[in-house]
Amino acid sequence: MTPPELLNPTMSRRVFIGATAYVVSVPLFASILKTDNELIKIIDKGQFFTPEELTILTDVAEIMIPKTDTPGATDAKVAPVLDGLMVTWANDQTKQQFKTTLMQINTLARDTYQQSYTGLGCADRQQMITELDKAAFTAQTTQLSINYRRLKELIFHVFYSSEEANPDFVLIPGHYYGDLTKSQFEKVKRGETL
Amino acid sequence: MTEEFDVIVVGSGITGGWAAKEFCEKGFKTLVIERGRHLDHPSSEYTDMQAPWQLDNRNMAPEAYDDEGRYAMLKAKKGKLKTDTIQFFADDKEHPYSYPEDKPFMWTRGYHLGGRSITWGRQSLRWGPKDFEANAKDGHGVPWPIGYKDLEPWYNYVESFVGISANKDGIDALPDGDFLKPFEMSCVEQHVAKNMERAFKDRRLIIGRAANLTEAKTQHTEVGRSPCQARAYCQRGCTFGAYFSSLSATLPAAKKTQNLSILTDSIAYSVDYDEHKGKASGVTVIDAKTKQKRQYKARVIFLCASALGSVQILLNSKSQTFPNGIANSSGAVGHYIMDHITGTIGFGDVPGFEHKYSYGRRPIATYIPNYRHEPSEQVDFVRGYGYQATAQSRKMTGTTAKSVGIGAAVKAKANKIGQWQFKALMYGEMLPYYDNYASLHPTKKDQWGIPLLHIDAEVKENERKMIVQAAKDLKEILAVAGCENTTIREVPADRHIVVGNRTHEMGGAVMGSDPKTSVLNKWAQSHDVANLFVTDGACMSSCATQNPSLTYMAITARAADYAAKLLNQGTL
Numbered sequence: 001m002t003p004p005e006l007l008n009p010t011m012s013r014r015v016f017i018g019a020t021a022y023v024v025s026v027p028l029f030a031s032i033l034k035t036d037n038e039l040i041k042i043i044d045k046g047q048f049f050t051p052e053e054l055t056i057l058t059d060v061a062e063i064m065i066p067k068t069d070t071p072g073a074t075d076a077k078v079a080p081v082l083d084g085l086m087v088t089w090a091n092d093q094t095k096q097q098f099k100t101t102l103m104q105i106n107t108l109a110r111d112t113y114q115q116s117y118t119g120l121g122c123a124d125r126q127q128m129i130t131e132l133d134k135a136a137f138t139a140q141t142t143q144l145s146i147n148y149r150r151l152k153e154l155i156f157h158v159f160y161s162s163e164e165a166n167p168d169f170v171l172i173p174g175h176y177y178g179d180l181t182k183s184q185f186e187k188v189k190r191g192e193t194l
Numbered sequence: 195m196t197e198e199f200d201v202i203v204v205g206s207g208i209t210g211g212w213a214a215k216e217f218c219e220k221g222f223k224t225l226v227i228e229r230g231r232h233l234d235h236p237s238s239e240y241t242d243m244q245a246p247w248q249l250d251n252r253n254m255a256p257e258a259y260d261d262e263g264r265y266a267m268l269k270a271k272k273g274k275l276k277t278d279t280i281q282f283f284a285d286d287k288e289h290p291y292s293y294p295e296d297k298p299f300m301w302t303r304g305y306h307l308g309g310r311s312i313t314w315g316r317q318s319l320r321w322g323p324k325d326f327e328a329n330a331k332d333g334h335g336v337p338w339p340i341g342y343k344d345l346e347p348w349y350n351y352v353e354s355f356v357g358i359s360a361n362k363d364g365i366d367a368l369p370d371g372d373f374l375k376p377f378e379m380s381c382v383e384q385h386v387a388k389n390m391e392r393a394f395k396d397r398r399l400i401i402g403r404a405a406n407l408t409e410a411k412t413q414h415t416e417v418g419r420s421p422c423q424a425r426a427y428c429q430r431g432c433t434f435g436a437y438f439s440s441l442s443a444t445l446p447a448a449k450k451t452q453n454l455s456i457l458t459d460s461i462a463y464s465v466d467y468d469e470h471k472g473k474a475s476g477v478t479v480i481d482a483k484t485k486q487k488r489q490y491k492a493r494v495i496f497l498c499a500s501a502l503g504s505v506q507i508l509l510n511s512k513s514q515t516f517p518n519g520i521a522n523s524s525g526a527v528g529h530y531i532m533d534h535i536t537g538t539i540g541f542g543d544v545p546g547f548e549h550k551y552s553y554g555r556r557p558i559a560t561y562i563p564n565y566r567h568e569p570s571e572q573v574d575f576v577r578g579y580g581y582q583a584t585a586q587s588r589k590m591t592g593t594t595a596k597s598v599g600i601g602a603a604v605k606a607k608a609n610k611i612g613q614w615q616f617k618a619l620m621y622g623e624m625l626p627y628y629d630n631y632a633s634l635h636p637t638k639k640d641q642w643g644i645p646l647l648h649i650d651a652e653v654k655e656n657e658r659k660m661i662v663q664a665a666k667d668l669k670e671i672l673a674v675a676g677c678e679n680t681t682i683r684e685v686p687a688d689r690h691i692v693v694g695n696r697t698h699e700m701g702g703a704v705m706g707s708d709p710k711t712s713v714l715n716k717w718a719q720s721h722d723v724a725n726l727f728v729t730d731g732a733c734m735s736s737c738a739t740q741n742p743s744l745t746y747m748a749i750t751a752r753a754a755d756y757a758a759k760l761l762n763q764g765t766l
Contacts, residue, residue: 064600072605081252088250091257130600137598149596156595160609161246161253171245173554176424178380178586185551 207309211440335626542677
């Protein structure tokens, strides 16, 4: 059940400013781009999530961490990785929690916009998740808040531990330097000797 | 496998490896008994070659462990369980121990060949003369039967083989050795060190002394080790053998002699005692898989099963002569359990270095040695504390994973190189209290029928007073360091401090000159049973403030040399 404070019918419907910057990436699952609302619709079912759940998850993750001049959540395969984690890492409670969270997001869309989440336009989806993010950290005791924050934390963990999010990661630095100028630092990063 | 040996070494960790190497190189047929599984080096269980995105479950241990109550203490210790290293830690559900409900004790174990030498912190610090004199001086615990001079040549000996990268700092409390070149201090650490040297007469910030090779000498390359690659993934195991472990160094050296036999998956149940000869005759083990008992005989037994592991074996080794456990005529076995305490942490930003960067991941922190050995009018406690400290790289700005904020603008600011920060963590000396003790549980046993070890230990008033003063001192240090936005955290006086949290458990079979009050003599040899030695953390009569492994190694090598002489003389 969605708590009333997160189903505020007066939620602002102003257009999210960032909507125009929305850049589409292609997820790992078979998908089609719904051009009418710029939504990547996942066709395949995952190991754990249904195609509809994966569609919402992929979209929410991309709204949280969009592709800009650097890769976004879809580039980093956040949804497929998270889908796999549900099988190899999550316990039953977490599995249920994540399914519930995606369902709650859909319910929130219906209650706020009288449409399913996947039926919303890009700007509305972004606005809704942005407002949900704010509300979730304001009223932290509600079930939706708890569920959303957990989902967000895991999305962030998967993204920021991905290869795409760590282009400068060096497995074997070979040496430690603790007193480098910017130019020396850039030189060492390029693999050149000082 | 033959069942008779010159020497049996129980445990294959940092001291077991040393005992094995020393005896094998001196020509003695040596059996190492390890309760855990076999590991090769390099091992397929090492994860040091995996990038963050390659680690199982993105480095998150399966949640089923929580549901099943597995690794509960390890999780309490580390905050979260991670797949990169969990294979090197024992599950306390599978290997239970006991403690009073209101005094949880943290016993971190590694049940596999190499033991905790795979996951140790590698900070390798000599004890100073005052550390060995402290018990006699202030009357706490049992006076040490040895002093710094007794161990000095053995520190030299083990350091050469281990390979300690360090600076010669000229600090009496932390004697220098023949070191490899040190790791570099960061610009901010150098700044803090200079400021501290100017402001204080007693406090110094130095680079840590690491058992990581900054350069590989012949004795290192001979066993296949190569220099450190500045990854700081040491706890995952090191394919390069760049840090010292039993697997990478002492056991390969022992194997070369062809005098070494290794028995894994074999849990030492007891040290067997020959009533007629008045000596230990061997070790009874339980096969970890079949649970069948077997006996192995030897002329000398070295217990190197970790402080509490050895105590458990001693207490469980009952005979007519020793109804309360072998080598326990004093009743002191199990007593004086200690660990280091860390009740204070502090940190702050260090401005003025925004144009400076670091590269690589240094595998060692910096260190502020104990400067409070001597009594002072300003404080009302004995002994002292030092700090493990670091400012090796600029901290990252982090993400909003746990706070409000999503989208492109937030992403643009996430995980960027941020401010330099200096932080320090107190390491205090816990006094050796007789009533901090480990005993066998009267009724509970593990799946192999061995009574659980019950550990009852707590910090007391002296340690609490140290924590308060350490917080005050740290505030001064951060100010001198030029830190801004400082935070000092101090454990409240009414909160239980979990002993064992530092994984530096010591005591339980302490050395001393008096057989009535101590278990071991100055050679870490049992007062009661001449051919039984205990050279792991159990033998320590006090715990000082320095990380203890180097001292364990020196004591082990010295004891092995002594025992070898007795063996050659036919005395044992």
